[in-house]
Amino acid sequence: MERLRFAPSPTGPLHIGGLRTALFNYLYAKQNNGKFILRIEDTDKKRKVNGSEKHIIDSLKWAEINFDEGPLINGPFGPYRQSERASIYSKYVKILLVQNKAYYAFDLNEDLEDARKKKEKEGSRFVYGMNSRKNFKNSLTLSLEKTTELIKKNVPYVIRLKINQKSDILCKDILRGEVKFNYEELEDKILIKSDGSPTYHFANVVDDYLMKITTVIRGEEWLSSFPIHLTLYKYFNWVPPKFIHLPLILNPSGKGKLSKRDGIRNGYPVYPIGWIENEILIPGFKEKGFTGDSLLNYIAQLGWSFFESNEMCKLTKLIKIFNVENLQKGGARFDYIKALWINSKHIQNTENKTLLNHTSDEFKMKIKKYDQKTIYSILELVKNRIEVIPDIEKKINLIIDSPIGFNERDLKKVINKNSVPLLKSLSTIFSDEKNMISKDFLITYCNENKIKFGDIMQLLRISIIGELSGPDIIEVIKIIGLKRTIERIDFLNNTISNFKI
RNA sequence: GGCCCGUUCGUCUAUCGGUUAGGACAUCAGGUUUUCAUCCUGGAAAGAGGGGUUCGAUUCCCCUACGGGCUACCA
Numbered sequence: 001m002e003r004l005r006f007a008p009s010p011t012g013p014l015h016i017g018g019l020r021t022a023l024f025n026y027l028y029a030k031q032n033n034g035k036f037i038l039r040i041e042d043t044d045k046k047r048k049v050n051g052s053e054k055h056i057i058d059s060l061k062w063a064e065i066n067f068d069e070g071p072l073i074n075g076p077f078g079p080y081r082q083s084e085r086a087s088i089y090s091k092y093v094k095i096l097l098v099q100n101k102a103y104y105a106f107d108l109n110e111d112l113e114d115a116r117k118k119k120e121k122e123g124s125r126f127v128y129g130m131n132s133r134k135n136f137k138n139s140l141t142l143s144l145e146k147t148t149e150l151i152k153k154n155v156p157y158v159i160r161l162k163i164n165q166k167s168d169i170l171c172k173d174i175l176r177g178e179v180k181f182n183y184e185e186l187e188d189k190i191l192i193k194s195d196g197s198p199t200y201h202f203a204n205v206v207d208d209y210l211m212k213i214t215t216v217i218r219g220e221e222w223l224s225s226f227p228i229h230l231t232l233y234k235y236f237n238w239v240p241p242k243f244i245h246l247p248l249i250l251n252p253s254g255k256g257k258l259s260k261r262d263g264i265r266n267g268y269p270v271y272p273i274g275w276i277e278n279e280i281l282i283p284g285f286k287e288k289g290f291t292g293d294s295l296l297n298y299i300a301q302l303g304w305s306f307f308e309s310n311e312m313c314k315l316t317k318l319i320k321i322f323n324v325e326n327l328q329k330g331g332a333r334f335d336y337i338k339a340l341w342i343n344s345k346h347i348q349n350t351e352n353k354t355l356l357n358h359t360s361d362e363f364k365m366k367i368k369k370y371d372q373k374t375i376y377s378i379l380e381l382v383k384n385r386i387e388v389i390p391d392i393e394k395k396i397n398l399i400i401d402s403p404i405g406f407n408e409r410d411l412k413k414v415i416n417k418n419s420v421p422l423l424k425s426l427s428t429i430f431s432d433e434k435n436m437i438s439k440d441f442l443i444t445y446c447n448e449n450k451i452k453f454g455d456i457m458q459l460l461r462i463s464i465i466g467e468l469s470g471p472d473i474i475e476v477i478k479i480i481g482l483k484r485t486i487e488r489i490d491f492l493n494n495t496i497s498n499f500k501i
Numbered sequence: 502g503g504c505c506c507g508u509u510c511g512u513c514u515a516u517c518g519g520u521u522a523g524g525a526c527a528u529c530a531g532g533u534u535u536u537c538a539u540c541c542u543g544g545a546a547a548g549a550g551g552g553g554u555u556c557g558a559u560u561c562c563c564c565u566a567c568g569g570g571c572u573a574c575c576a
Binding site for chain 2: 007008009011041043044046047109112116120122123124125126127156158176179180181182185186187190192193194195197199200201204219220221222223224225226245247248250252254255256257298301302303304305325326328329330331332333334335337338341342348382383384385439442453454455456457458460461467468469470471472473474
């Protein structure tokens with residue numbers, strides 16, 4: 001059975017790059033009737049951010065990416081927070097230590113820093129590895145007695161992975177084929193930090209093994225540490241899972257990974273749901289009026305494609321059609337305009353009842369006064385003008401509320417010295433019960449009285465909704481009724497009568 | 502700088518050696534409409550550059566350029 005995981009660090013809010021990784025893992029798992037696991041990689045206490053784990057879980061929940069095992073719900077391979085698995089890591093690192101595949105290192109940070117700076121001056125990179133570790137203070141250079149003594153004296157130490165082979169290492173990625181690295185350039189990565197906590201590399205591999213992960217789908221930023229991870233599998237004699245390194249989501253300019261700063265600067269969201277920072281809310285896609293389905297639909301097409309690129313897909317369909325073969329290798333730039341377009345398409349394909357469910361409680365109360373048929377017909381009338389969720393209320397309100405004021409620019413455009421008499425006669429003909437108000441009726445009326453049809457329609461439109469653009473005004477009149485139409489015509493007339501033209 | 506990954510219209514992408522290089526968003530023009538939006542029709546728009554391999558390369562290989570990732574006791 002396939003078992004996949006999403007393993008974020010709670011160092012801040014989840015962003016859509018992470019959400020996409022979660023999505024692909026989820027799709028692959030579900031497509032194969034497998035399990036999707038959420039594991040919180042909170043090994044770095046210093047970088048842990050309050051509320052982050054909640055944001056991750058809430059975001060997944062909002063997008064309806066449900067995990068089968070994870071914190072809160074648990075499962076057979078828990079705990080699912082790495083901070084709660086300390087004893088496991090120390091048990092496994094001992095195995096490496098005993099087998100001489102890992103070693104203690106007592107170096108001071110300053111010494112390492114100096115070595116780094118020195119190498120940097122020479123124009124190269126410092127690597128704590130097979131060619132340099134002899135110059136440092138570790139259990140490979142110190143005698144056994146000295147090492148035990150230092151440990152006994154509580155001198156801080158880290159445990160490093162020992163890489164000793166002088167050859168290439170071939171790392172197999174399903175998407176990219178075999179990627180070649182050289183062991184000599186690899187660092188003796190720290191496995192256990194001086195505070196006893198594991199680093200990502202170690203905890204991640206141990207947990208993937210223990211949690212029986214079969215396929216790892218993660219971001220390309222992990223490709224360079226891929227050989228370290230495979231070495232760990234080899235040292236433990238474990239069969240590694242399959243690996244897929246996803247291309248990154250780039251910011252719209254293509255310069256660098258999509259980041260929070262870009263989003264704030266350019267006014268688009270980067271988080272699925274909002275995140276509060278310094279007491280201000282950074283809106284997410286949810287707050288901007290996206291549905292979970294449309295966000296998922298959009299990000300699924302960043303770095304992956306399927307035949308009908310213009311087809312709107314819900315999560316259930318994505319599960320069916322997802323395939324690894326169509327994964328892209330190059331980074332994909334984020335395009336908010338396209339995301340917005342997909343959202344509007346999703347909304348327009350959604351049935352009225354569901355759409356109304358998305359509105360505020362206040363609004364739901366408000367529309368209770370109207371019968372359902374009326375509200376549905378209004379919604380049908382305005383549906384193709386809805387791009388984000390808040391538009392639903394806005395567009396319906398435009399019709400059921402009387403305009404509080406008029407758009408001044410539009411008003412100036414249509415009002416002239418004929419407007420007052422025209423409005424008066426409109427008020428009169430709308431009041432006459434004998435008249436069956438329809439488009440044809442108005443056209444005939446215009447022809448008989450030598451009035452431009454457009455003039456009448458524009459006056460009607462601005463009196464009823466307060467501006468010059470909007471849905472079919474005859475339909476609006478049918479919905480709101482003649483009585484209110486007349487009220488609105490009269491109201492406009494009164495308003496402009498006091499106007500200097 | 503080093504190591505790794507990548508590169509098809511402005512953007513997301515299709516093409517698994519032979520295509521008038523297709524679609525979508527955006528854009529432009531036209532049509533429908535009382536307006537705007539929707540919708541419909543159409544246009545402009547791409548294989549980074551240079552070498553190979555091949556009867557034939559966007560596709561395979563090499564070099565260069567450009568972009569990205571990594572380069573922490575961060576993940």
